[in-house]
Amino acid sequence: MNARTDLAIEKDSFISGDRPKGIRRKIFETEKTKVTKISVLDKEAAKVIGKPVGEYITVELDEFSYDTELLDDRMKSISTQISSLLPKGDGTVLVAGIGNKDITPDALGPRCAEGIFSTRHITSELAEEIGLDRLNPVCSLATGVLGQTGIETGEIIKSVADAIKPKAVIVIDALAAAGLERLGRTVQITDTGITPGSGVGNKRAEISKNTLGVPVIAIGVPTVVDAVTLAKDMTGNNTATESAEAQNMMVTPREIDVMIERASKLIALCVNCALQPETDPELLLSVV
Numbered sequence: 001m002n003a004r005t006d007l008a009i010e011k012d013s014f015i016s017g018d019r020p021k022g023i024r025r026k027i028f029e030t031e032k033t034k035v036t037k038i039s040v041l042d043k044e045a046a047k048v049i050g051k052p053v054g055e056y057i058t059v060e061l062d063e064f065s066y067d068t069e070l071l072d073d074r075m076k077s078i079s080t081q082i083s084s085l086l087p088k089g090d091g092t093v094l095v096a097g098i099g100n101k102d103i104t105p106d107a108l109g110p111r112c113a114e115g116i117f118s119t120r121h122i123t124s125e126l127a128e129e130i131g132l133d134r135l136n137p138v139c140s141l142a143t144g145v146l147g148q149t150g151i152e153t154g155e156i157i158k159s160v161a162d163a164i165k166p167k168a169v170i171v172i173d174a175l176a177a178a179g180l181e182r183l184g185r186t187v188q189i190t191d192t193g194i195t196p197g198s199g200v201g202n203k204r205a206e207i208s209k210n211t212l213g214v215p216v217i218a219i220g221v222p223t224v225v226d227a228v229t230l231a232k233d234m235t236g237n238n239t240a241t242e243s244a245e246a247q248n249m250m251v252t253p254r255e256i257d258v259m260i261e262r263a264s265k266l267i268a269l270c271v272n273c274a275l276q277p278e279t280d281p282e283l284l285l286s287v288v
Helices: 008-013 043-049 073-085 108-114 124-129 153-164 227-235 256-275 281-287
Strands: 023-029 034-040 054-060 093-098 138-144 168-177 186-190 216-226
Touching (some): 008 043, 008 054, 023 043, 054 073, 073 186, 073 216, 093 256, 108 216, 216 256
Parallel strands (some): 093 138, 168 216
Antiparallel strands (some): 023 034
16 A cells, blocks of 8 residues: 555555564553554665664554543653653753644644753753752754745754754654544654655655764654545545545644644653653643
8 A cells, every 4th residue: 555654653554465574563552552663674674664774663542632631651651762762871952843833733843842841051050949950951942844934944953953962853743644543643753863744745854863963853643644545545445546636635633723732732741751750740741
């Protein structure tokens, strides 16, 4: 099946025939989540699955639009997986929210950036005075999109990274899925970085360790599904003719506003907890 998707778990399910030895999958469950880890180990496996070599972690959970609780097993599960990909040692982490804040399905990144606990500017003396002497340095930004700024997202992030020299970069972006059941109830975390817009046919410059020189962790939630893929899925006709108009259409849920609001708060909280493991989650919740 040839479908537009940013999700490794869906790409993996499309593989027909024998599975390459270079693709390994591990699945386990927590109280409220199902976690699937897919490891793409070599170039041959990467070619088959259509994703770069690296680790892909998918956390499946209840739909964001139906739940308001944040301090539960979902937060612990997602933050634990983010922590597992972070490099060890001291150093600043740059968090970049990618996307257009004025287009709701694409607003996940900017909304998350608003909830990141930025601490790089807090001196050690001030941190000690306010009882937060174990803070790790974090900075954040919302990049906007090329049509708003005239600057490629990758260029903005690289310029900032060159200036502050972080030990790692976390990028957050809305994704595209092939299946309706993935929308608003799946979180993908990967150490391969991201190519913004690739899932919706608007591929921009790659943001990865190759381009920035430091580890790049990408976090995303699918908010749209390709209309052609959806039609084929619903009708079971994978050979239907694709019109030019249909190829440019993406479908998003009716409750996308609520989904983005709650997803952005949960993702921001999970990133904050992963970056500040010695800070009370209740305090970090007040930031988002």
